[in-house]
Amino acid sequence: MPGLEDLYREIILDHYRNPRNRGELESPPAHRVEGFNPLCGDEIVVYLELDEDHRITDIRIGGQGCSISQSSASMMSAAVKGRTVDEVSDLTRAFKAMMSIHESSLGGETAEPVELPEIKLGDLEALRGVVKFPVRIKCATLAWNTLAQGIDEALA
Amino acid sequence: MAMTTPLDVESIRADFPLLARSVHDTPIVYLDSAATSQKPTAVLDAMDSYYRTVNANVHRGVYYIAEQATNELEAAREKVRRFINAASVSEVIFTKNATESLNLIVQSWGRSNLAAGDVVVLSHMEHHANIVPWHMLVAERGIELRWIPLTADGQLDLTGLNSLLEGAKVLSVTAMSNVLGTLNPVRQLTDAARAVGAISIIDGCQSVPHTATDVQALGADFVAFSGHKLCGPTGIGVLWGREDLLAAMPPFIGGGEMIRDVRLDGFTCNDLPWKFEAGTPAIAEIIGLGAAVDYLTAVGMDAIRAHEHMLTEYTLRTLNDRFGDDITIHGPADPELRGGVFSFAFKDLHPHDISQILDQHAVCVRAGHHCAKPLMKLMGVGATARASVYLYNTTADIDALAEGLDATGAFFAF
Numbered sequence: 001m002p003g004l005e006d007l008y009r010e011i012i013l014d015h016y017r018n019p020r021n022r023g024e025l026e027s028p029p030a031h032r033v034e035g036f037n038p039l040c041g042d043e044i045v046v047y048l049e050l051d052e053d054h055r056i057t058d059i060r061i062g063g064q065g066c067s068i069s070q071s072s073a074s075m076m077s078a079a080v081k082g083r084t085v086d087e088v089s090d091l092t093r094a095f096k097a098m099m100s101i102h103e104s105s106l107g108g109e110t111a112e113p114v115e116l117p118e119i120k121l122g123d124l125e126a127l128r129g130v131v132k133f134p135v136r137i138k139c140a141t142l143a144w145n146t147l148a149q150g151i152d153e154a155l156a
Numbered sequence: 157m158a159m160t161t162p163l164d165v166e167s168i169r170a171d172f173p174l175l176a177r178s179v180h181d182t183p184i185v186y187l188d189s190a191a192t193s194q195k196p197t198a199v200l201d202a203m204d205s206y207y208r209t210v211n212a213n214v215h216r217g218v219y220y221i222a223e224q225a226t227n228e229l230e231a232a233r234e235k236v237r238r239f240i241n242a243a244s245v246s247e248v249i250f251t252k253n254a255t256e257s258l259n260l261i262v263q264s265w266g267r268s269n270l271a272a273g274d275v276v277v278l279s280h281m282e283h284h285a286n287i288v289p290w291h292m293l294v295a296e297r298g299i300e301l302r303w304i305p306l307t308a309d310g311q312l313d314l315t316g317l318n319s320l321l322e323g324a325k326v327l328s329v330t331a332m333s334n335v336l337g338t339l340n341p342v343r344q345l346t347d348a349a350r351a352v353g354a355i356s357i358i359d360g361c362q363s364v365p366h367t368a369t370d371v372q373a374l375g376a377d378f379v380a381f382s383g384h385k386l387c388g389p390t391g392i393g394v395l396w397g398r399e400d401l402l403a404a405m406p407p408f409i410g411g412g413e414m415i416r417d418v419r420l421d422g423f424t425c426n427d428l429p430w431k432f433e434a435g436t437p438a439i440a441e442i443i444g445l446g447a448a449v450d451y452l453t454a455v456g457m458d459a460i461r462a463h464e465h466m467l468t469e470y471t472l473r474t475l476n477d478r479f480g481d482d483i484t485i486h487g488p489a490d491p492e493l494r495g496g497v498f499s500f501a502f503k504d505l506h507p508h509d510i511s512q513i514l515d516q517h518a519v520c521v522r523a524g525h526h527c528a529k530p531l532m533k534l535m536g537v538g539a540t541a542r543a544s545v546y547l548y549n550t551t552a553d554i555d556a557l558a559e560g561l562d563a564t565g566a567f568f569a570f
Contacts, residue, residue, distance in 0.1 A: 040538070
């Protein structure tokens with residue numbers, strides 16, 4: 001049985017208590033996108049500024065949610081700021097792979113080894129324990145799905 | 157409260173096998189009966205015995221066990237009839253769940269009686285099951301929905317009821333909020349509806365398991381409830397309706413069982429209640445529901461209500477005394493006005509985080525919007541944590557909840 005310390009690592013609680021890049025950007029010019037988790041009513045707002053090289057020059061996070069969704073959003077904002085959308089896309093893939101390894105092994109089946117992109121997740125590694133609490137995976141991925149949608153919309 | 161003999165909760169708990177288990181090496185504290193109740197051995201045995209010794213399809217079989225299965229199913233219908241004091245078994249229709257019961261009313265009665273501009277009055281505390289079917293009819297028919305607002309302490313605000321009901325064809329409200337615990341003045345509501353010629357529909361999901369229900373005394377035209385919240389199995393619900401209304405309504409789902417005759421050019425409906433029961437019914441579940449109703453009747457619905465009233469008083473006092481301004485329990489403060497459902501906010505913590513820590517203490521509470529998003533929006537929250545009690549809960553369960561909340565507060569202290 002996984003313990004709470006697997007889920008609520010100190011760095012997660014730190015991001016929950018002191019969320020980075022919390023707030024709003026004027027939209028437009030910033031792109032604003034909302035994401036919802038219909039299961040728990042969590043909502044997130046991502047404000048995104050991209051330069052002509054498709055680099056995220058600024059990002060802000062609004063909305064409300066649990067410690068996992070809020071800290072994941074905070075860590076994400078710190079991780080993607082200054083990166084190009086291609087880099088963010090790789091990071092997103094790596095993060096989701098970390099989240100889904102356990103999903104594919106639910107039910108006791110042996111998970112296929114997942115080919116992780118050569119991406120350093122840094123602080124985001126702290127969220128690895130979330131996969132041991134499957135109902136919380138959606139909390140951790142909400143910000144990332146919302147960001148991906150925002151990038152798609154901004155480049156459309 | 158009327159004087160009733162206190163429940164022997166220890167012996168009741170022995171009837172519910174699940175309550176004996178542990179999670180995380182801790183005896184389970186089940187506080188989520190508003191979502192689904194636990195099942196007594198009597199229900200499990202009735203269903204098991206049906207499958208082991210009686211299993212055969214019902215109605216039309218001439219052989220012995222088919223007749224026995226039919227008799228057991230129809231005996232369960234009679235048990236439910238008595239449990240809610242319906243005038244006739246023709247008025248007791250088995251559905252999949254309360255959601256299907258409500259959809260049946262909307263699709264059958266609604267589509268044959270409501271046209272563009274007709275008014276349906278709902279309340280701000282309804283479950284999605286009593287909102288979405290009406291939205292579907294709005295899209296199809298252009299009916300108008302009006303909403304009874306709430307007071308600050310989570311009661312229906314009935315000051316404008318008469319003007320809301322003006323020209324209305326339907327009033328459809330819950331007898332008890334699954335979020336706030338509020339017990340609504342059903343008779344007052346159904347009287348007001350009848351006075352303007354509107355039919356009234358009562359969502360009894362949270363009330364029927366916890367208080368004695370007399371559908372005739374409620375003055376409603378339809379009452380919907382589910383089996384699994386009253387110690388019965390999942391997959392079985394009930395729609396009670398006034399016989400004259402049901403008789404005039406077209407069928408909801410077509411197929412076997414609901415017909416008297418089928419020709420190449422059409423069909424004739426079966427009698428009530430089978431007209432609304434197309435296909436092989438959930439036989440074991442119906443028999444299980446009959447056993448659940450027997451069980452609750454033997455314990456005594458008034459005794460159950462008295463027990464939960466005591467637990468409600470204890471819960472409100474315990475949590476408020478212990479946590480003061482750190483906790484907000486939504487809904488009426490007066491235990492007379494509410495049942496044993498406690499949605500709360502605690503120290504600005506998210507309900508997910510609260511329920512996660514409580515789970516480590518084997519305390520089962522629900523976290524989410526409780527299928528009442530319009531109410532959540534009105535309350536200004538995305539979600540709440542919700543504890544709810546039933547006949548098998550004790551003050552020790554509430555103490556465990558309080559201990560768990562203490563631990564939750566300590567865990568997230570900053």
